[in-house]
Every structure is written in structure tokens, then in C-alpha cells.
Amino acid sequence: MRTAAKVKSPARRSATDHAAGALPQWTTAEIEEAFRRFKAARPEPKGELEHINPFTLLVAVVLSAQATDAGVNKATPALFAAADTPEKMAALGEKRLQGLIKTIGLFRTKAKNLIALSKKIVQEHSGEVPRTREALEALPGVGRKTANVVLNVAFGEPTIAVDTHIFRIGNRTGLATGKTPFDVETKLDRVVPAEYKRHAHHWLILHGRYVCLARRPLCEKCLIADLCKWPGKTAVNHLTSRH
Numbered sequence: 001m002r003t004a005a006k007v008k009s010p011a012r013r014s015a016t017d018h019a020a021g022a023l024p025q026w027t028t029a030e031i032e033e034a035f036r037r038f039k040a041a042r043p044e045p046k047g048e049l050e051h052i053n054p055f056t057l058l059v060a061v062v063l064s065a066q067a068t069d070a071g072v073n074k075a076t077p078a079l080f081a082a083a084d085t086p087e088k089m090a091a092l093g094e095k096r097l098q099g100l101i102k103t104i105g106l107f108r109t110k111a112k113n114l115i116a117l118s119k120k121i122v123q124e125h126s127g128e129v130p131r132t133r134e135a136l137e138a139l140p141g142v143g144r145k146t147a148n149v150v151l152n153v154a155f156g157e158p159t160i161a162v163d164t165h166i167f168r169i170g171n172r173t174g175l176a177t178g179k180t181p182f183d184v185e186t187k188l189d190r191v192v193p194a195e196y197k198r199h200a201h202h203w204l205i206l207h208g209r210y211v212c213l214a215r216r217p218l219c220e221k222c223l224i225a226d227l228c229k230w231p232g233k234t235a236v237n238h239l240t241s242r243h
Ligand code: SF4
Pocket: 172, 173, 211, 212, 213, 217, 218, 219, 220, 222, 223, 224, 225, 226, 228, 229, 230, 233, 234, 235
């Protein structure tokens, strides 16, 4: 086990200054190596939103907008005990639903969307969460990111949902730069090797949540420190020589 070496502080940039300037390009071999290490460290990465079927996953992802997964997970056991299908959710009604999710930000809007979404799934999709992006994005409260998470986690599609963590990592490290989440998603879709696409979303989110933090990235604990192109990184070696 090697420890990550400290580098002399380069012209120190803010840790959040991730979109500044053009960064060196990653080579194909470097990208392959980064994902090889992510896979070796966590072969079967999982999301942290609790769910019991595709519908409850969809509900949890809708609830997680501008909220933490931990906060959503506190509310969903009681919610899913009361309503784990679109039929039951629609029958619950907006007021009761609000009461069950009131600890989560924007709960009134989310309750309204979840009732409308549940009714639409019952009426137009025979009570089954649709499996296409178009049909998912046509549901109230469901955008591209939510559709990507559902397609990936519930249906095994190799989609990459770009959340705040992935957007930051893509721009900061130079792996996939872009002004919008869609730009970053498009670039990741182009550069991530096919064999790693299915789990790329979770590897990158977990990396952003626990290592490449927004304010103070833990470069000394980073598996891809030697590959990262961010000039402000504080380590250059990765933690283990080979996995
Ligand atoms: S070295 Fe790792 S933790 Fe540090 S900025 Fe780069 S990817 Fe993030």
C-alpha cells in the first residue's frame, strides 16, 4: 500500500473552481485505468436511495431533488408501507402524501407531482413504470436525470445520470467538461468504455460524495489522483500500486 504523495502546492485554486480554463485531455488508456480502479475497489456499486421496486425507486428519485438521499431514506419506509404501487399512491391523496414526506424539501410540489405521476402510470402504462426515456420524461416531475437513474438502476440500461457530484467531477478532473449536465452526460457517454458504463454513474457519484468533495476534495485518499487533471489537486499518486 502506497500512500498518496503530497505535491508542492501548485498555484492554489479554489476547490470549487473546477470549470476554470481548458484542462489537459485524458487519454483513452487513462480513462480505462480510472474505471478499472473504480471497479476493483467497488465491483457492484449501489445507489443509496432505499427502494423495493421500480415504482418506489422512481418515487425516491423524485423526492431526492434538492434533498439528500439520507433525508429521503428517513421518510420513505413509512411512505412505502402505505403506498408501494402507483394505484396505492394515487389512492393516498395529496394531503396524506404531504404528511408523509413533509420532512423533505419542496414536499408540496413533490406530493402534487407524485400523485399526478401515479395516476398517469395507472392510466397510460397499466400500472407499470415505463421503460423508455420518452415515456419517463413525460411523467410529472420527471426530468432527464431522474429518467436516467430509473433506466439504469431499475432496468439495467447503461445510462449516466449527471447530478451535482458528477457535474463537478467531470469539470474538475477534465474527464468530461461541459457547461450543462447534458454536455457532461454526452461527453461521458462518449468516453466511458462500454464495459464500465452500466456502473459509471454510481462510481462517480460515490467518488464525489465521499472523496472528491465540493469544497475540500480528499485527494490524499483518491484512487485516481495520478490521473486527475485538476491543477489544484493535493496528491499525485493513487493509493495502491495495482488492484
Ligand atoms: S485528485 Fe481525486 S479527489 Fe483530488 S480533485 Fe482529483 S479526482 Fe478529486
